Amino acid sequence: MSLMACASSPKGRDGVDVHRPVVADEARYNKGNLKPYTVRGRTYQPVIPKVGHEETGTASWYGHESPNRHTADGEVFVADGISAAHKTFPLPSIAEVTNLDNGKTIRVRVNDRGPFSNGRIIDLSRGAAKALGVYTTGTAKVRVKFLGPAEPLTASLVHAVPSDDRQSYIVQLGAFSQRDNAERVRDKIDDAHVDRRGDIYIVYIGPYMGAASAEKHRQKAIDAGFTGAILKRAD
Structure with missing residues (x-):
């Protein structure tokens, strides 16, 4: 049925x-x-x-x-x-x-x-x-x-981020086991940073206040060639 x-x-x-x-x-x-x-x-x-x-x-x-x-x-x-x-x-x-x-x-x-x-x-x-x-x-x-x-996002299909979202987000551009590789990626985009977390080097931009604002920067990163860019909550 x-x-x-x-x-x-x-x-x-x-x-x-x-x-x-x-x-x-x-x-x-x-x-x-x-x-x-x-x-x-x-x-x-x-x-x-x-x-x-x-x-x-x-x-x-x-x-x-x-x-x-x-x-x-x-x-x-x-x-x-x-x-x-x-x-x-x-x-x-x-x-x-x-x-x-x-x-x-x-x-x-x-x-x-x-x-x-x-x-x-x-x-x-x-x-x-x-x-x-x-x-x-x-x-x-x-x-x-x-x-x-698909039609634009609606609450009944997938929950949207609240307009008053006060959470801080980063746009992660990549994760690398070698710092040299991370730094080469960092140098390809303005205002990017490298953060070591355990044995991994994270390349990111931000943080930005609210997911909506961060998403705009993620789209710019994607347009710049970082097609794997993702949003993550800032620590």
Whole structure:
């Protein structure tokens, strides 16, 4: 039975069905997240597939990140929200995911990168995994259909950062085991710093007050070629 057709599908605070996130009329993809990026020595090239493009493979789920951890496109990750990570879909976008083991179907907001395990094609948030029946099994065989760009962020889909956020954030540009490598990266961007944390050297810019302000600087860093730039709370 499809969850999308179920009359009891849960609603967000503004009444939107969280299993049916809206596809936008116009593409508003994060351009920085359409650039190639490298993870564990493998380079991935994001693409904008045709609407209706389908992939079949294994889905997994993730939900153990620290509070207010940000997704690849700068949104706040909420483990119990309805979202997902994909290696190459444009961000943010909407995908339809069908659990081929039980027939359940939901729509998810794709706003993060992953999974980077062989044979897995999509990583579901914990909330999406529960809705799709993947939470208890850990993985499931799924069909993923690309539907198009996502509407701008709303509280019912993924929680936004409060406008009165007083937390301080940095934009992490990279992490290195050798100080020389970290310093070479630092010298490529104005006002960057190197901070040693244990055996790792962190290259960052900031801090900035509030995630919204920090995100603007993250986008500038991405445009400058730092496609792996992420937001982190300042210590």
